[in-house]
Amino acid sequence: MKPNRGLLVVLSGPSGSGKGTVLKRAMQKNEQLELSVSVTTRAPREGxxxxxxxxxxxxxxxQNLLVEDGLLEWAEFCGNFYGTPREKIEQRLNEGKDVVLEIEVQGAMKVRAAFPDAVLIFNLPPSLEELKNRLIGRQTEPPEVVEKRMNTAVWELSQAENYDYVIVNDNVEDAANAFLSILSSEKCKTARNKALLAHF
Structure with a gap:
């Protein structure tokens, strides 16, 4: 039997909510997950x-990628552009691989429009106060940028209801387990197992 098409998973959350850390731990626990590497115009951070x-x-x-329709989605965030290369994702999904996009809210909504069966997960911080402490603690940006990120976070949190699931990153291990449990449940949906059902 041909393998089921892989899951396209979107993980979003405010800057500083720890979505990258949660995803890294989830990928350590499940080696079948593949992270889509985004393109960006922002400068690299240290490391x-x-x-x-x-x-x-x-x-x-x-801009050239945009003109060539080479991006599945793209968004502007804090003055920089981010996007998801289209071709490789389609290829990996067709091979049965699960591909995770760690992208902003604007991009997630574009993915939902293009891939209605994508699984959208929103990573919540324990509180706005904790979020601000994490952003300040990174010491990678000046106070005015932290403030801008906090203002953006309030808007992003208002969009969480447009996602299929929410997880709270109070503890990385628990959040990673919740993330993987969502994927396991999605793989058991009858809509994703039509070939298996037809086999019987």
């Missing part, structure tokens, strides 16, 4: 590697 964390592009190169 980030081109092609691993992001593909870091010039604004001109990003």
């Amino acid at each position: 980030e590697i081109d092609g691993v964390n992001y593909y870091f592009l010039t604004p001109e190169a990003f």
